[in-house]
Amino acid sequence: GAGVSQSPSNKVTEKGKDVELRCDPISGHTALYWYRQSLGQGLEFLIYFQGNSAPDKSGLPSDRFSAERTGGSVSTLTIQRTQQEDSAVYLCASSLLTRSEQYFGPGTRLTVT
Amino acid sequence: AQTVTQSQPEMSVQEAETVTLSCTYDTSESDYYLFWYKQPPSRQMILVIRQEAYKQQNATENRFSVNFQKAAKSFSLKISDSQLGDAAMYFCAYRSEGAQKLVFGQGTRLTINP
Numbered sequence: 001g002a003g004v005s006q007s008p009s010n011k012v013t014e015k016g017k018d019v020e021l022r023c024d025p026i027s028g029h030t031a032l033y034w035y036r037q038s039l040g041q042g043l044e045f046l047i048y049f050q051g052n053s054a055p056d057k058s059g060l061p062s063d064r065f066s067a068e069r070t071g072g073s074v075s076t077l078t079i080q081r082t083q084q085e086d087s088a089v090y091l092c093a094s095s096l097l098t099r100s101e102q103y104f105g106p107g108t109r110l111t112v113t
Numbered sequence: 114a115q116t117v118t119q120s121q122p123e124m125s126v127q128e129a130e131t132v133t134l135s136c137t138y139d140t141s142e143s144d145y146y147l148f149w150y151k152q153p154p155s156r157q158m159i160l161v162i163r164q165e166a167y168k169q170q171n172a173t174e175n176r177f178s179v180n181f182q183k184a185a186k187s188f189s190l191k192i193s194d195s196q197l198g199d200a201a202m203y204f205c206a207y208r209s210e211g212a213q214k215l216v217f218g219q220g221t222r223l224t225i226n227p
Contacts, residue, residue: 091156
């Protein structure tokens with residue numbers, strides 16, 4: 001079956017603009033995760049969804065970052081007023097249930113100029 | 114907070130040889146899960162192998178096996194009969210029994226020499 005998909009694959013934006021990153025999890029997966037991969041910080045957890053609710057938002061670095069999930073499926077990560085330090089690869093993962101294996105998408109490479 | 118350390122930023126091995134990637138972690142918990150993920154240039158993280166802390170037997174998946182030393186908090190990955198397709202970044206990851214998020218190490222870049 002289809003894996004986790006993310007769009008866009010690459011995004012270049014100007015400092016101060018807002019961006020939206022999209023994640024389509026594997027069909028039927030109830031849990032969805034966002035991670036960020038950057039040179040300086042490595043791989044960091046951002047937020048986790050169970051269904052449409054987010055029990056753990058502890059990794060969101062600032063209030064410029066937000067995420068939502070609708071219909072228990074697609075999730076959108078929004079970064080407002082982007083800064084250069086937001087440049088990174090944003091990875092999405094999903095799992096059938098919480099605490100089961102996480103399957104990752106190919107990521108979105110965000111470059112803030 | 115749990116931390117994961119991969120002390121080898123880069124490793125290289127000859128094709129068909131065996132290589133071991135190191136990982137140590139710090140935790141006060143007794144129940145947890147450990148993982149090795151592979152990230153090729155395509156960026157997509159692929160699960161290689163997982164280990165439950167309560168299991169004493171080391172996990173094995175074809176050419177991939179782990180050496181899990183719970184007391185030493187060590188979790189190394191052995192790749193046998195290395196193939197060109199094994200070239201990638203390898204990440205060690207930890208997950209608490211009661212949590213959902215993965216905590217990753219810094220990664221090891223593995224090069225396979227033909």
